[in-house]
Amino acid sequence: MIINHPLLGPRDSAEFTYMGDASLIDRPDWKNPQALTQFIDYGYMRDNPAGAHCELWYHEQGDRSFLVVTRDTTTHEIFSVELARDVARSRGRST
Amino acid sequence: MRYSGIRIIKEALTDHKGWTPAWRDAEPQAQYDYIVIGGGGHGLATAYYLARNHGAKKVAVLEKGWIGGGNVGRNTTIIRSNYLLDGNEPFYEHSLKLWEGLEQDLNYNTMVSQRGILNLIHSDAQRDAFTRRGNAMLLNGADADLLSTKTIQKRYPFLNLDNARFPIKGGLAQHRGGTVRHDAVAWGYARAADQLGVDIIQNCEVTGFRIEGGKCLGVETNRGYVAGGKIAACVAGSSSRLMGKANMRLPIESHVLQAFVSEGLKPVLPGVITFGAGHFYCSQSDKGGLVFGGDLDGYNSYAQRGNLPVLEDVCEGAMAIFPMLGRVRLLRMWGGIMDMSMDGSPIIDRTHIDGLYFNGGWCYGGFKATPASGWCYAHLLATDAPHEFARAYRFDRFEKGQMIDEKGVGNNPQLH
Numbered sequence: 373m374i375i376n377h378p379l380l381g382p383r384d385s386a387e388f389t390y391m392g393d394a395s396l397i398d399r400p401d402w403k404n405p406q407a408l409t410q411f412i413d414y415g416y417m418r419d420n421p422a423g424a425h426c427e428l429w430y431h432e433q434g435d436r437s438f439l440v441v442t443r444d445t446t447t448h449e450i451f452s453v454e455l456a457r458d459v460a461r462s463r464g465r466s467t
Numbered sequence: 468m469r470y471s472g473i474r475i476i477k478e479a480l481t482d483h484k485g486w487t488p489a490w491r492d493a494e495p496q497a498q499y500d501y502i503v504i505g506g507g508g509h510g511l512a513t514a515y516y517l518a519r520n521h522g523a524k525k526v527a528v529l530e531k532g533w534i535g536g537g538n539v540g541r542n543t544t545i546i547r548s549n550y551l552l553d554g555n556e557p558f559y560e561h562s563l564k565l566w567e568g569l570e571q572d573l574n575y576n577t578m579v580s581q582r583g584i585l586n587l588i589h590s591d592a593q594r595d596a597f598t599r600r601g602n603a604m605l606l607n608g609a610d611a612d613l614l615s616t617k618t619i620q621k622r623y624p625f626l627n628l629d630n631a632r633f634p635i636k637g638g639l640a641q642h643r644g645g646t647v648r649h650d651a652v653a654w655g656y657a658r659a660a661d662q663l664g665v666d667i668i669q670n671c672e673v674t675g676f677r678i679e680g681g682k683c684l685g686v687e688t689n690r691g692y693v694a695g696g697k698i699a700a701c702v703a704g705s706s707s708r709l710m711g712k713a714n715m716r717l718p719i720e721s722h723v724l725q726a727f728v729s730e731g732l733k734p735v736l737p738g739v740i741t742f743g744a745g746h747f748y749c750s751q752s753d754k755g756g757l758v759f760g761g762d763l764d765g766y767n768s769y770a771q772r773g774n775l776p777v778l779e780d781v782c783e784g785a786m787a788i789f790p791m792l793g794r795v796r797l798l799r800m801w802g803g804i805m806d807m808s809m810d811g812s813p814i815i816d817r818t819h820i821d822g823l824y825f826n827g828g829w830c831y832g833g834f835k836a837t838p839a840s841g842w843c844y845a846h847l848l849a850t851d852a853p854h855e856f857a858r859a860y861r862f863d864r865f866e867k868g869q870m871i872d873e874k875g876v877g878n879n880p881q882l883h
Contacts, residue, residue, distance in 0.1 A: 373774065386776045390766040390881055392720075415878055416718040416809045416865040420707035422769040445721070446769045 375429060375441060376453050387433035393418050394426035394440045397460050422446055428456060470574055489654060490661035495668050495693050499527045501848060502686060502695035504673050504709065505702035506530025508539035508649075508834065509826060511656035511667070512841020513701055513848070515573075518663035520842070521849035526665045527695075528657075529688060531672035535653030538704055541771070541803035542834040543726050543758050545739050545750065547584045547644035548609045551600045554859030554871040555812060556607040561856050562839030563609070563643060569838060575655030577647055578753065583738035584644030585614070585623075587788070588637040593744075597639040604641070612640040623740065625791045633744045633787065644739060646750055646758075652837055676713045676823065683713070683823040697848050699824045704804035705769075706827035713820060717827070718809040718865050720880040722763045723802040724831050725773035727781065729795045731755030740788075747784030756798060759785060763805065763831075765881045773802040805831050811883030812871035815844050815853070815860040824848055825862070830883050 373385040395418075400410035419425075422445055429439045438456035443449065468474075468487055478485050501517055503510045506528045517523040528534070546566050548559035565572075566579050588594045594613075601611035619638050620628060628635045657667055668690075675687040676698065685694035702709050707717050732755050741748035749759035761781035764773045778800065785792050808814065808828030813836070815826050826844045829836060843857035853861075859871055865878075876882040 385774075392879070392881070393767075412866045413716075417716045418707070418718070418720050418880075419716065420720050420767065422705075422708055422721070425767055427767065443766075445767045448768070448770060448774075 373448055373450065375439065375450065377431065377434070377437075377439065378453060378455055379437065380435060383431070383434060385429070387431060388429040388439075389432045391428035391430050391438070394428050394456070394459070395419075396428060397440070397456060397465075398463070424451060470576075489658040490667050493527075493666035493668050495527065495529070495671060495688065495690050496525075496666065498525070498694040499666070500525040500696045501527070501699060502693060502697070503528045503699045503701055504686065505537075505700070506534035506653075506657070506667060506669065507537045507701070507703070508535070508652050508656065508837040509703065509829075509840045509844070510701040511653055511660055512837050513699060513826070513844045514665045514667075515656050515660040515663065516841045516845035517848060518660060518665055520845055523849065524664060526660075527693065528660070528665060528667045529671045529673055529686070529693070530667070530669045533669050534657050534667060535650055538803045538805075538833055539653045539837070540650055541726070541801055542649055543748070543750070543760050544646045544649045544752075544834065545584065545644070545748075546579070546647055546835040547641055547739075548835075549584065549586065549600065549604055549611065549639065549641045549644065550873060551603045552871055552873055555873065556603060556609065558839055558843070558856040559836065560607050560609045561842070562836050565838035565842065566647065567643070569655070573655040573659040575651065575658060577651040577655050579645065579647050580753070581643050581645040582750075583640055583642040584741065585619070585738060586639045586741045586743065587635055588639065589633040589744050590636060594637055601639050610641055610643050612642060614638045614640050622737070625735070625789060626740075627788055627790050630787050633742070646739065646752070648753075649834060656841070673709065674712070678713060678820055678823075682821040695822075697822055697824060699826065699844065699848055701826045701844065703806040703827045703829045703833055706806050706825070710825065713818070713823060715818060719828050720767050720807045721769055722766070722805050722807045722881060723768040723770060723773050724760065724763050724805050725777055725781070725800060725802045726758065726760040727778070727800045728752070728798050729757040729759075729792075730798045732757065732795065735791070742784055742788045745784035745787050747781055747788065749785065749789070757792070757795065763807070763881055764802075769804055771802050771804060773800075805829070807880035807883060809865060809878040809880060810870035810872040811874060811876075813840070813860050814862055815840065815847060815857045816862045817847070817851070818862070
């Protein structure tokens with residue numbers, strides 16, 4: 373697979389390490405009264421769709437950025453690649 | 468019809484006109500006591516043990532394609548019980564014992580061949596870990612044998628003992644491990660279950676569950692509604708997709724694992740050898756092909772095919788440890804979809820929906836577990852209590868912190 377890195381252009385997926393579902397960006401707030409159930413959900417439960425899947429790829433052999441890749445799990449077709457930082461900030465995260 | 472040597476001779480003398488189909492092509496009835504979803508090894512074994520061990524009368528196996536067309540037909544056929552943890556080892560040892568009697572039990576030649584399995588050791592630390600695992604196996608009634616480098620050299624003279632990165636410093640052998648003819652497992656269970664009255668219904672895809680007031684009443688299929696007393700999901704690889712129809716999320720990701728077969732060779736490889744450090748394991752089939760594999764591709768996938776970097780990695784591992792394979796040509800490669808659970812161990816449990824049960828999360832250890840999985844799942848379905856060997860395979864072990872994590876890598880499904 374070729375991952376079209378937003379900063380570096382097309383790169384071989386072998387340069388990356390797969391880090392799982394992109395929902396891992398949305399870590400629950402530990403102060404929330406529901407934090408316990410939220411963290412169980414966050415840590416262990418997955419949508420695991422057959423089709424479009426947002427996932428984290430870490431450019432370990434490259435610039436060490438985290439990317440959010442939207443990929444079809446039935447065909448390996450990649451629809452979009454974004455910097456995970458941009459995705460997190462667009463959801464209101466400051467860091 | 469009972470299969471036997473005399474039967475073969477009789478049929479040979481009468482132009483083989485007496486053979487009958489191994490199982491009926493059943494039509495779905497309106498109502499069953501038990502509906503097993505998924506006609507793979509585990510589903511068929513579950514139906515068989517429901518009928519045999521628990522006297523269940525109205526049992527159906529619903530299969531969306533043809534039986535044995537999923538992971539039971541897409542694996543590397545290895546059986547073993549070399550696990551460390553208490554939650555796992557008694558279960559897999561029970562499975563190995565069932566394999567040992569399976570052919571007599573099913574009256575079907577599943578070609579169980581206990582040619583032994585060897586895990587290679589490359590360092591002192593690994594020897595300590597394998598010694599501990601061997602002791603855990605012995606404590607649970609399995610067999611384990613720690614081999615010296617000298618013994619390995621004598622038994623397997625073709626191995627590269629002096630690999631610069633991973634020199635061979637010994638091995639942990641389980642002589643009762645081995646291989647089985649994988650398709651025959653599905654066929655054997657199907658035939659035996661059919662003879663006990665189980666309806667095996669192929670080309671029947673479950674499209675939804677009928678759930679009312681927290682109780683599962685039956686399943687919608689492409690061949691109409693089928694009511695069931697107890698509904699048993701058993702579709703590892705597609706678990707998230709199926710249980711999603713009941714609005715359940717699972718602690719599971721689907722990943723692709725590749726396997727490879729070489730051209731046929733004369734017997735060169737006695738038993739199964741695993742080179743875990745090099746992401747390579749190998750055995751030789753009775754037809755002569757070397758059957759080998761390595762690690763997952765490493766990202767979520769429902770495509771039953773893998774990518775080339777893993778092929779390269781596996782072949783590098785092969786060359787590092789079996790230099791004699793350099794001129795062997797690859798014949799076939801395929802991928803199977805694994806239910807990778809969050810701790811690398813399976814789930815056999817009730818769900819929060821009454822009457823709906825779940826069996827899945829087998830990672831890539833599902834084939835060897837087939838008999839015990841069916842045995843324990845049937846026990847759960849018939850008695851509503853977990854079987855003593857599958858007690859640890861609960862849904863709530865993640866929230867309770869009672870993970871069964873053989874490799875100790877945490878909730879990273881792609882690393883188990």
